[in-house]
Amino acid sequence: MSRNxxxxxxxxxxxxxxxxxxxxxxxxxxLNTIFEYINNSKDRDHDGFSLKEAELQFSSDIDVxxxxxxxxxxxxxxxxxxxxxxxxxxxxxxxxxxxxxxxTLQIPGVTLKAGKFLLDIGKHNNVHSHALPFNNxxxxxxxxxxxxxxxxxxxxASYLLPxxxxxxLSLEYFTASNDEVFSSEDKHAxxxxxxxxxxxxxxxxxTFDYGLTYLSxxxxxxTEIYGLDxxxxxxxxxxxxxxxxxxxxxxxxKKKYGSNDESEAGVSSYFKYQLSQRVFAQYKYxxxxxDSDSSRNTNVHTALxxxxxxxxxxxxxxxxQVDERSSEQERVFTLQLxxxxxxxxxxxx
Amino acid sequence: xxxxxxxxxISVASFGDGLIITTTNNAASIVKQLVGDKIKxxxxxxxxxxxxxxxxxxxxxxKLSRADLLVSIGMELEDxxxxxxTKGARNPKILIGxxxxxxxxxxxxxxLEVPKDLSRSQGDVHAEGNPHFLLSPSxxxxxxxxxxxxxxxxxxxxxxxxxxNTSVLNIHLEAVLKRMSSIRVHKEIIMYHKTLSYFLNxxxxxxxxxxxxxxxxxxxxxxxxxxxxxxxxxxxxxxxVENYFSDEVAKKLKQKMNLTFIHIxxxxxxxxxxxxxxxxxxxxxxxxxxxxxx
Numbered sequence: 001m002s003r004n005x006x007x008x009x010x011x012x013x014x015x016x017x018x019x020x021x022x023x024x025x026x027x028x029x030x031l032n033t034i035f036e037y038i039n040n041s042k043d044r045d046h047d048g049f050s051l052k053e054a055e056l057q058f059s060s061d062i063d064v065x066x067x068x069x070x071x072x073x074x075x076x077x078x079x080x081x082x083x084x085x086x087x088x089x090x091x092x093x094x095x096x097x098x099x100x101x102x103x104t105l106q107i108p109g110v111t112l113k114a115g116k117f118l119l120d121i122g123k124h125n126n127v128h129s130h131a132l133p134f135n136n137x138x139x140x141x142x143x144x145x146x147x148x149x150x151x152x153x154x155x156x157a158s159y160l161l162p163x164x165x166x167x168x169l170s171l172e173y174f175t176a177s178n179d180e181v182f183s184s185e186d187k188h189a190x191x192x193x194x195x196x197x198x199x200x201x202x203x204x205x206x207t208f209d210y211g212l213t214y215l216s217x218x219x220x221x222x223t224e225i226y227g228l229d230x231x232x233x234x235x236x237x238x239x240x241x242x243x244x245x246x247x248x249x250x251x252x253x254k255k256k257y258g259s260n261d262e263s264e265a266g267v268s269s270y271f272k273y274q275l276s277q278r279v280f281a282q283y284k285y286x287x288x289x290x291d292s293d294s295s296r297n298t299n300v301h302t303a304l305x306x307x308x309x310x311x312x313x314x315x316x317x318x319x320x321q322v323d324e325r326s327s328e329q330e331r332v333f334t335l336q337l338x339x340x341x342x343x344x345x346x347x348x349x
Numbered sequence: 350x351x352x353x354x355x356x357x358x359i360s361v362a363s364f365g366d367g368l369i370i371t372t373t374n375n376a377a378s379i380v381k382q383l384v385g386d387k388i389k390x391x392x393x394x395x396x397x398x399x400x401x402x403x404x405x406x407x408x409x410x411x412k413l414s415r416a417d418l419l420v421s422i423g424m425e426l427e428d429x430x431x432x433x434x435t436k437g438a439r440n441p442k443i444l445i446g447x448x449x450x451x452x453x454x455x456x457x458x459x460x461l462e463v464p465k466d467l468s469r470s471q472g473d474v475h476a477e478g479n480p481h482f483l484l485s486p487s488x489x490x491x492x493x494x495x496x497x498x499x500x501x502x503x504x505x506x507x508x509x510x511x512x513x514n515t516s517v518l519n520i521h522l523e524a525v526l527k528r529m530s531s532i533r534v535h536k537e538i539i540m541y542h543k544t545l546s547y548f549l550n551x552x553x554x555x556x557x558x559x560x561x562x563x564x565x566x567x568x569x570x571x572x573x574x575x576x577x578x579x580x581x582x583x584x585x586x587x588x589x590v591e592n593y594f595s596d597e598v599a600k601k602l603k604q605k606m607n608l609t610f611i612h613i614x615x616x617x618x619x620x621x622x623x624x625x626x627x628x629x630x631x632x633x634x635x636x637x638x639x640x641x642x643x
Contacts, residue, residue, distance in 0.1 A: 067436075106441045109414070160414055160439050166407035199407045204395060207406065235404060238397045242595060277567050277595075310565060311429070312469060346433040349405050 027060035027068075028343035032130035035337040042330040050076055050091065052336075053129050055098070059345060066102045071128060073098040075148075098128065098151055113156040118149050120156075120170055120195045121213050122227045122250045125149050131347050133248070133270060135318040135336045139286045139300045140268035144225060144252040146180050152191075153177070166199040166209075176217055183221040183258065191217045193225075206234045207349075213252075221258040227251065233349075244274040253291060265291035270302075280306040299323045312340045367504060370412055370443075371420040372427050373400050375483040376453065378617040378626040380420060383497055383514045387507055388417075393434075396618030399593040401473065401565075405430040405437075413438035416449065418503055420496070423454030424480035449503065456495040457482050461546050472563030484615060485547035486522045486529070486630050493519060518627075525630045526551075532634060535641030537583045539576060541590040541599070544615045548633055557583045560590065560598055568598045580606055586641025591615045611636050 034052040054074040062068045077092045101115030118126040124138060125145055137147045154174025161167040176182035176191040192215070199209035213227030231248040253265035270284035282304040289297035301321045308314040315337055322330040367388035371377040377392035384390060393409050394400045400422070413419060413434060421427055435443055442449030454460070460478030467476050482488045497515040501508045529552055537557040538549070543564060549556060558579040562572040579585065580602075588610045590599045596612045603610045613636055614620045614629065623629040 105444060107439065108441060109439050111436075111439055160410065160437070162414075164411070166411050168407075197407075201406075201408050207408070209407070233404075237395055239593070239595065240397075241399055241402060241593060310469075310473075346405050346428070346430050348433065349407055 027058045030057045030340055030342040030344050032340045034129060037335040039333045052076055055128055055130060062102060065104060065106050067105055068102045070100045071098040109160055111158050116151055116153045118151045119172055119193055121145060121225060122252055123229045123248055130338055134284060134302060134304055135316055135334045138268040139288060140250060140252055140266045143264055143266060143288050144254045150178055150181060168197045170195040182217060182223045183219055185219045185221045189217055189219045205236050208232050224255045226253045242277050246272040263291045278308050297325050312344060314338045368416050369418045370416040372422055372431060374617040375626055376420050379489060382518045383500060383511050385510060385514060387510060396616045397593055400426055403430045405433040409434040410437035413443055414440050416443055418449045419443040420451045422480050423452040424477040425475045426480035451499045453492055456492050461550060473565035479543055479546045481544050482547050484545055485551050486525045487551055488547055490519060490522050521627045525627060528634055532638040534637050535586050537585050539585050539588045541594045544591045557585050589613045592619055609640055
């Protein structure tokens with residue numbers, strides 16, 4: 001598997017990167033790679049250096065009407081495939097199409113999308129690993145959605161409401177294939193997600209936005225996800241290159257119906273302050289257990305310091321302290337090198 | 350529900366009086382002078398913001414969703430934020446190649462600083478050359494026909510007005526060029542970033558060194574020592590720092606060496622004195638005129 005991946009990577013990189021920035025019809029190609037060093041006080045299985053993930057991104061206008069995007073993730077495998085790792089004597093990787101979709105260009109006010117895409121749940125499910133605000137997915141997202149992000153095959157329509165401020169309404173209709181999140185009772189049953197996002201400019205320097213999410217399946221033993229998220233962002237008009245601030249909060253709840261109804265909910269909230277052109281300090285608090293008895297409550301504190309030499313590389317030091325009522329405290333130190341080669345599309349606001 | 354739908358329809362009906370969006374304030378000033386008060390013109394970048402690093406705010410998508418014309422600079426200046434905003438606007442007119450999209454760099458002849466070898470090890474270089482060409486009045490004179498032609502094509506009723514205003518702006522810009530040819534300047538200066546390359550090239554001024562070691566990279570102590578040596582060797586008297594960069598380094602240089610330092614606006618509304626493109630040129634000319642001339 002590793003050999004195949006290296007052949008794929010080298011053929012793509014050497015054939016296209018030289019042309020990535022010239023005017024031609026080749027797709028824009030980028031490779032985002034995450035290297036990590038982990039030291040965990042509780043679970044030492046993943047300690048040490050690792051190539052956590054490589055993401056290949058392709059994007060291009062397909063014709064007059066459609067634009068296409070594909071993100072192929074190469075992830076380090078854990079647990080289940082240890083036999084393969086033992087056989088080769090080194091870590092094993094899997095290749096997965098995280099997103100492959102097309103979307104319309106020519107319909108005024110509306111974007112239609114079809115393919116495999118990350119569902120628009122809360123603030124972070126549709127953010128790729130290299131663009132996450134912290135070194136790993138939030139514990140809240142891991143609890144409700146899973147650490148890889150929820151990507152399904154289907155269609156979506158999003159509509160920009162003709163109002164004076166930003167208001168967007170999206171409907172995603174898909175086949176629910178993720179057994180961890182969804183009921184596997186009937187995979188052909190319709191599943192849908194409704195998302196509403198709104199943003200107000202408080203001033204030219206400050207914005208407030210919020211979003212509402214509702215996901216459901218049309219089966220008896222269905223899964224429902226509810227979400228509320230909001231953020232305040234500030235960037236001064238003068239010297240905005242050197243200082244900025246963001247406060248971002250996500251609240252998610254998942255309810256699984258069946259013989260034993262299950263419900264899980266939590267909140268994740270972080271502050272991000274830009275200290276200088278290239279240095280950021282961040283703090284995140286998460287509480288998991290909004291919908292359960294206090295014996296299962298989990299509190300997570302995360303601090304991060306990022307050095308960002310350019311938009312194509314960053315070095316981030318992160319410390320997590322996880323307090324679960326039922327077990328000993330977990331302390332994790334993570335050092336991450338995050339790099340981008342080739343085309344690097346703009347990140348969402 | 351009916352009330353909501355009705356209010357939405359009313360708000361849709363109220364759009365369409367003509368809206369031109371530009372990515373920079375300098376482009377907005379030029380377009381405003383051509384259309385007068387007949388059409389609303391707005392810039393996404395404000396006067397003290399760096400157009401390389403704007404956030405792709407969703408509120409921009411709302412403006413662009415209603416725009417009849419989007420005037421952008423091109424040459425990768427806005428690549429970090431504009432594609433996401435134009436995509437979110439869901440307005441086919443303003444996409445590349447659309448009737449409502451004007452990329453000014455497509456009409457620029459002989460761009461400066463086109464890199465021979467393209468590599469990110471050289472910092473934030475632009476593959477097609479330096480994108481700050483609107484800071485040269487001579488380049489703007491050459492671009493005026495393309496801008497006015499596009500406006501007239503989209504708003505034929507304004508033909509006479511736009512043609513008249515284009516002639517007036519041409520006269521003002523010719524006067525700026527005349528002033529530029531008559532002033533005395535010191536031939537060597539230090540700048541922070543390559544923002545004024547076209548303007549300084551028109552004046553025959555050489556940039557002896559940049560405070561940034563490479564585009565996008567903040568100054569280091571070792572690099573400043575090199576710059577101090579250049580200042581000594583070439584007898585540089587003037588340091589210009591664009592006012593969206595910090596002036597701390599230039600202030601330190603001024604303390605150590607006998608220099609004039611100006612934290613200079615490079616965009617319309619970059620300070621209270623530069624309220625249009627001609628006033629911006631006048632400010633820039635005054636900043637270099639007679640500096641370091643004994």
